[in-house]
Amino acid sequence: MNPYRLILALCIGMLAAPFALAQSFPTKPIKIIVGYSPGGAVDIVARTVGQKLSASLGQPVIVENKPGAGTNIAVRALIDSPPDGYTLMLSANALAANVSLYQPAPFDLDRDVAPVSLVGRVPVVIATNATSDFSTLAKFVAAAKAAPGSINYATPGNGSTPHLAMELFARAAGISVAHIPYRGGSPAIIDVIGGQLPLVAVNALEVQPHVKTGKLRVLAVMSKTRTSIFPTVPTIAESGYPGFEAAVWYGFIAPAATPKAVIATLHAEIQKAIASQDVKERMASVGGEVNPGTSEQFGALIQAERVRYEKLIRDAKLKPD
Amino acid sequence: MESMFSNLGVGLTAVLAIEPYTIFNQTLSLPMNIVYCVLGAFIGTLIGVLPGLGPVATIAMLLPATFTLPPLGGLIMLSGIYYGAQYGGSTTAILVNLPGETSSVVTCIDGYQMARRGRAGVALTTAALGSFFAGCVGTLLLAAFAPPLAELAFKFGPAEYFSLIMLGLFGAIALSSGSLLKSIAMVCLGLLGGIVGTDVSSGVSRFAFDIPELADGIGFVVVAMGVFGFAEVISNLEQKETREIFTKEVSGMFPSKEDFKRMVAPVLRGTALGSVLGILPGGGAVLAAFGAYALEKKVSKNSAEFGKGAIEGVAAPESANNAAAQTSFIPLLTLGLPANAVMALMVGAMTIHNIQPGPLVMTTNPTLFWGLIVSMWVGNLMLVVLNLPLIGIWVKLLTVPYRYLYPAILVFCCIGVFTISNSSFDVLLTAGFGFLGYVFFRLGCEGAPLLLGFVLGPMLEEHFRRALLLSHGDFSVFVTRPLSLSLLLVTAVLVVIVTLPSIKSKRVEAFHEE
Numbered sequence: 085m086n087p088y089r090l091i092l093a094l095c096i097g098m099l100a101a102p103f104a105l106a107q108s109f110p111t112k113p114i115k116i117i118v119g120y121s122p123g124g125a126v127d128i129v130a131r132t133v134g135q136k137l138s139a140s141l142g143q144p145v146i147v148e149n150k151p152g153a154g155t156n157i158a159v160r161a162l163i164d165s166p167p168d169g170y171t172l173m174l175s176a177n178a179l180a181a182n183v184s185l186y187q188p189a190p191f192d193l194d195r196d197v198a199p200v201s202l203v204g205r206v207p208v209v210i211a212t213n214a215t216s217d218f219s220t221l222a223k224f225v226a227a228a229k230a231a232p233g234s235i236n237y238a239t240p241g242n243g244s245t246p247h248l249a250m251e252l253f254a255r256a257a258g259i260s261v262a263h264i265p266y267r268g269g270s271p272a273i274i275d276v277i278g279g280q281l282p283l284v285a286v287n288a289l290e291v292q293p294h295v296k297t298g299k300l301r302v303l304a305v306m307s308k309t310r311t312s313i314f315p316t317v318p319t320i321a322e323s324g325y326p327g328f329e330a331a332v333w334y335g336f337i338a339p340a341a342t343p344k345a346v347i348a349t350l351h352a353e354i355q356k357a358i359a360s361q362d363v364k365e366r367m368a369s370v371g372g373e374v375n376p377g378t379s380e381q382f383g384a385l386i387q388a389e390r391v392r393y394e395k396l397i398r399d400a401k402l403k404p405d
Numbered sequence: 406m407e408s409m410f411s412n413l414g415v416g417l418t419a420v421l422a423i424e425p426y427t428i429f430n431q432t433l434s435l436p437m438n439i440v441y442c443v444l445g446a447f448i449g450t451l452i453g454v455l456p457g458l459g460p461v462a463t464i465a466m467l468l469p470a471t472f473t474l475p476p477l478g479g480l481i482m483l484s485g486i487y488y489g490a491q492y493g494g495s496t497t498a499i500l501v502n503l504p505g506e507t508s509s510v511v512t513c514i515d516g517y518q519m520a521r522r523g524r525a526g527v528a529l530t531t532a533a534l535g536s537f538f539a540g541c542v543g544t545l546l547l548a549a550f551a552p553p554l555a556e557l558a559f560k561f562g563p564a565e566y567f568s569l570i571m572l573g574l575f576g577a578i579a580l581s582s583g584s585l586l587k588s589i590a591m592v593c594l595g596l597l598g599g600i601v602g603t604d605v606s607s608g609v610s611r612f613a614f615d616i617p618e619l620a621d622g623i624g625f626v627v628v629a630m631g632v633f634g635f636a637e638v639i640s641n642l643e644q645k646e647t648r649e650i651f652t653k654e655v656s657g658m659f660p661s662k663e664d665f666k667r668m669v670a671p672v673l674r675g676t677a678l679g680s681v682l683g684i685l686p687g688g689g690a691v692l693a694a695f696g697a698y699a700l701e702k703k704v705s706k707n708s709a710e711f712g713k714g715a716i717e718g719v720a721a722p723e724s725a726n727n728a729a730a731q732t733s734f735i736p737l738l739t740l741g742l743p744a745n746a747v748m749a750l751m752v753g754a755m756t757i758h759n760i761q762p763g764p765l766v767m768t769t770n771p772t773l774f775w776g777l778i779v780s781m782w783v784g785n786l787m788l789v790v791l792n793l794p795l796i797g798i799w800v801k802l803l804t805v806p807y808r809y810l811y812p813a814i815l816v817f818c819c820i821g822v823f824t825i826s827n828s829s830f831d832v833l834l835t836a837g838f839g840f841l842g843y844v845f846f847r848l849g850c851e852g853a854p855l856l857l858g859f860v861l862g863p864m865l866e867e868h869f870r871r872a873l874l875l876s877h878g879d880f881s882v883f884v885t886r887p888l889s890l891s892l893l894l895v896t897a898v899l900v901v902i903v904t905l906p907s908i909k910s911k912r913v914e915a916f917h918e919e
Contacts, residue, residue, distance in 0.1 A: 122465025242608035278559035
């Protein structure tokens with residue numbers, strides 16, 4: 085091809101592109117940024133939903149892992165992407181907590197990101213070694229009151245959702261417990277099963293297999309209602325601390341300036357994907373319960389969580405991990 | 406014992422099962438699980454040979470593809486990728502001094518020296534045969550002792566881990582062939598570099614200079630690629646002559662009788678050490694490879710040759726890391742606890758198929774459990790079959806003129822580093838470490854102790870501080886817990902008995918060189 089024709093062809097291509105964009109979204113592959121390493125719950129949820137979206141939108145959906153700095157690197161990558169709906173992020177609680185956990189705040193929730201759709205929730209639970217003396221939450225609270233600061237509990241890390249949840253609970257119950265942070269849920273669980281320390285705060289799905297085999301016992305579920313994962317375990321509210329709720333949630337966000345119409349399209353497709361039976365089933369094993377809802381409801385959830393974490397982090401002087 | 410064999414029989418039947426498979430509207434009867442196994446091993450070898458492109462990224466990308474496969478087939482393919490990559494990683498370590506995996510760092514030391522002496526083929530065959538043997542033993546151990554061995558991992562609390570890492574660190578400090586003082590200095594530098602990032606215990610950021618990319622520390626692959634790969638390229642470009650000798654004298658693919666004699670004992674010792682350490686979650690394979698090398702260096706008759714291309718220095722760590730790779734499935738399959746990132750992905754793959762990994766798998770899904778175990782052995786066999794003929798091709802790669810080879814090495818390194826967390830910052834950091842590695846090379850300091858400190862440093866600190874947190878600041882935990890105490894005692898004995906003669910022999914060596 086002679087060079088002039090090539091240039092001409094490129095010009096026509098460039099002129100045509102905006103029209104194609106205006107015609108129908110999407111016309112090119114969509115990218116989902118995940119702030120965690122491959123293999124974690126959020127990553128698998130992103131891949132499961134991504135596969136469904138790819139089929140319904142007729143465009144490839146690529147999951148890109150950008151782990152590090154408690155998902156701040158991923159959020160930064162999202163904010164720096166063009167706000168055209170082709171870059172999304174599957175975010176979790178860290179999004180709402182990090183604006184208070186990190187100083188200065190790494191981003192501005194209102195100015196930088198737009199909620200697209202909540203996907204699902206997993207309750208946080210307090211579990212103990214099955215051979216420990218804490219048969220109920222009340223016994224644990226009583227023991228902690230008798231010897232403040234002497235009972236150790238494990239979490240997946242400083243500033244992780246279970247850590248924040250346990251601190252919230254300790255405040256509500258008026259007890260003082262010693263926090264032992266780990267690198268992720270599974271080493272924390274290993275040490276509790278091995279009897280190195282009595283308690284662990286972690287998401288319900290991670291302890292489920294060990295509860296089934298009788299190595300761990302769940303003392304309380306930190307969600308509003310009982311969970312289908314442990315139907316016989318009482319909630320914190322049932323155990324005498326009403327109004328208390330903490331869960332790991334995750335949902336899709338987009339750069340703030342993404343057009344409303346594009347967000348609406350994405351929201352509708354995500355709702356369709358999470359309503360399908362096979363996604364629901366897969367989610368049940370890796371991501372808990374799916375939560376349908378509007379983009380505005382998801383935005384309100386992020387705001388409510390932000391306010392709650394801000395107060396806790398300020399009061400307890402927590403630092404990130 | 407009998408039940409073990411009948412169980413393995415169940416597994417073998419599952420793996421060899423012939424299933425109808427439709428392709429291009431033709432229905433064929435194929436042993437599909439074998440097909441998945443070969444496919445996985447092949448992909449694994451390929452990504453292992455591409456430096457830095459690790460199994461974690463590959464398995465993550467292929468995970469959705471396995472949604473549609475039957476559970477056993479999917480898992481067989483994924484585990485094939487895992488040990489295929491372990492295998493391929495040592496190929497680049499030997500040929501171009503690029504450790505693809507943490508555990509193949511040690512292989513670089515003597516493997517690359519063997520290649521420089523024109524014995525790349527022998528080194529690759531040794532690695533392949535040693536790994537295969539270790540893989541077979543690991544598989545049998547997995548089948549026979551999985552449940553009791555898994556309980557062992559629970560006995561290890563933070564105090565025991567601390568003591569074990571101390572043992573590993575001191576045991577391996579005489580790892581490098583150069584001056585003892587320099588190697589201690591490099592270990593310390595590695596320990597310091599390892600603490601960059603956010604402290605797990607307190608959440609305080611250290612040496613990160615508010616750069617978000619440094620918040621989680623400097624990745625192992627970044628340092629390994631830089632100090633080994635990039636630095637090697639720079640120093641090779643500087644010295645034309647050595648490179649030419651290197652490429653001309655590629656001869657002898659197969660180890661001689663003498664080589665075989667020398668490699669039997671190291672393979673056995675490496676396998677034993679690897680099998681035990683592989684069970685421990687977190688860094689088992691790394692400790693195993695470093696430990697096996699240090700052990701060989703102490704007990705071998707040819708210890709003077711270590712660091713200059715000793716076949717024992719390839720055979721022992723390669724067997725150890727493959728045995729550890731095999732036994733690291735024990736905590737996953739019996740307890741549902743992943744030992745490393747790849748295992749965490751396997752948990753994801755299992756849960757997607759509605760199988761909760763854990764003690765129940767063995768009873769509720771015996772075909773899957775035993776099928777997977779048998780497929781590991783089949784996979785190891787496939788790897789030998791696949792790799793032995795390939796060795797000739799890999800070695801030919803070295804005859805490619807270096808002016809074509811080195812840009813390719815650099816490009817693949819960059820791609821590999823980038824894919825780990827999709828970060829261009831990491832690529833720049835690798836280049837920085839490459840320069841640093843070149844400076845070290847000129848100063849006669851070696852990279853292996855640096856990497857050892859880098860990997861073990863953060864683990865050492867994390868477990869030390871966690872042990873103290875758990876004991877509310879009481880230092881006696883390290884000596885009142887019997888397992889921890891015995892590990893510390895072994896360390897002390899090691900320091901006294903082993904380092905004294907080694908200092909002496911080092912002096913002799915230095916004397917000879919002058």
